[in-house]
Amino acid sequence: MGPLKGLRVIELAGIGPGPFCAMLLADMGADVVRIDRTEASGLGVPMDKRYDINGRNRRSVALDLKSPAGLSAVLRLIAGADLLIEGFRPGVAERLGLGPADCHALNPGLVYGRMTGFGQTGPMAMAAGHDLNYIALTGALHAIGPAGGKPVPPLNLVGDYGGGALYLAVGLLAALHERKASGRGQVVDAAMVDGAASLASIFYGMTASGRWNEQRGNNLLDGGAPFYDTYETADGKYVAIGALEPKFFAEMAERIGLDARFIKGQHERKLWPEMRAEMERLLRAKTRDEWCALLEGSDACFAPVLTIEEAPRHAHARSRQAFVEVDGVVQPGPAPRFDRSTPEPVRAAPATGAHTDEVLAEAGFSADEIAALHAAGAAARA
Numbered sequence: 001m002g003p004l005k006g007l008r009v010i011e012l013a014g015i016g017p018g019p020f021c022a023m024l025l026a027d028m029g030a031d032v033v034r035i036d037r038t039e040a041s042g043l044g045v046p047m048d049k050r051y052d053i054n055g056r057n058r059r060s061v062a063l064d065l066k067s068p069a070g071l072s073a074v075l076r077l078i079a080g081a082d083l084l085i086e087g088f089r090p091g092v093a094e095r096l097g098l099g100p101a102d103c104h105a106l107n108p109g110l111v112y113g114r115m116t117g118f119g120q121t122g123p124m125a126m127a128a129g130h131d132l133n134y135i136a137l138t139g140a141l142h143a144i145g146p147a148g149g150k151p152v153p154p155l156n157l158v159g160d161y162g163g164g165a166l167y168l169a170v171g172l173l174a175a176l177h178e179r180k181a182s183g184r185g186q187v188v189d190a191a192m193v194d195g196a197a198s199l200a201s202i203f204y205g206m207t208a209s210g211r212w213n214e215q216r217g218n219n220l221l222d223g224g225a226p227f228y229d230t231y232e233t234a235d236g237k238y239v240a241i242g243a244l245e246p247k248f249f250a251e252m253a254e255r256i257g258l259d260a261r262f263i264k265g266q267h268e269r270k271l272w273p274e275m276r277a278e279m280e281r282l283l284r285a286k287t288r289d290e291w292c293a294l295l296e297g298s299d300a301c302f303a304p305v306l307t308i309e310e311a312p313r314h315a316h317a318r319s320r321q322a323f324v325e326v327d328g329v330v331q332p333g334p335a336p337r338f339d340r341s342t343p344e345p346v347r348a349a350p351a352t353g354a355h356t357d358e359v360l361a362e363a364g365f366s367a368d369e370i371a372a373l374h375a376a377g378a379a380a381r382a
Contacts, residue, residue: 002029055349147217163195
């Protein structure tokens with residue numbers, strides 16, 4: 001089915017980028033087995049499993065990692081895995097007996113993925129934090145926000161998911177590729193501070209070249225340029241204009257009625273305040289839907305600013321089946337697309353322990369061994 005069919009992933013339950021990385025791999029066909037705790041863990045935001053989109057497309061085994069029997073069970077599962085994902089603070093997995101050395105002793109080919117905010121080493125490695133703290137160290141947060149205003153949290157997209165989960169996924173797949181030649185697994189140290197800094201590479205280059213300054217809302221891509229910003233429409237909604245190239249700016253200007261002198265002086269910064277004021281006036285004269293009728297699908301580099309509820313209903317999203325509905329919950333579908341390896345239909349996140357007996361049996365546990373784990377409280381069923 002999916003291109004990662006046949007790949008076995010063990011995910012030690014966590015929050016944020018670890019589960020999202022596991023979701024990406026599962027969406028592409030990997031058999032992801034999440035090791036959940038046998039009791040309520042307090043991980044993340046409590047919610048009905050139907051709404052836990054990051055937890056979809058995997059199986060759940062509930063084991064007590066602090067019990068000898070539970071630890072032994074998870075090590076047996078790891079012995080047959082290709083990848084492992086953990087998101088503990090540095091040293092926690094080792095204290096549990098699940099560190100890289102413990103796992104590689106049983107499975108030398110295991111690719112061991114570690115997901116943290118500050119990384120496994122460095123003076124901040126042991127500090128608590130969240131997405132906002134990590135991206136604050138990279139320069140990325142400082143650059144995001146309105147002119148004259150404070151830095152604005154860009155949701156959890158830059159640290160947790162962009163700089164964290166995506167870099168972990170790339171690292172895991174790269175290490176798998178290397179394993180073909182070496183026959184050996186290795187540790188992938190994915191830190192959100194590293195990934196978020198890497199995401200900002202172009203801005204470091206622009207700063208070094210003198211084409212970017214540290215004043216928020218004063219640059220080409222941060223809302224400083226009037227032709228790359230959002231504008232309010234007559235109905236209080238917003239549209240996004242991204243007409244960077246002269247030919248696209250010219251088409252946008254002509255379609256909205258912007259004076260031709262602004263077309264000639266697109267990159268003359270002294271004209272930007274006047275240009276912005278005129279664009280604000282013109283774009284506020286019609287509703288968002290009216291502008292869509294005039295601009296959408298053209299080379300004006302235009303799009304309506306849709307809400308999370310509106311986005312799945314857009315014609316383009318519908319035509320590409322970009323969103324799917326699972327148990328009544330609308331959610332983004334798997335990405336990217338493959339022309340041959342089509343993933344299986346999306347499945348909702350499983351109940352904790354829903355697959356405990358099934359996965360243990362597949363790993364060679366006898367019925368008596370499984371029963372003993374449950375009797376000892378080292379394993380649990382949904």
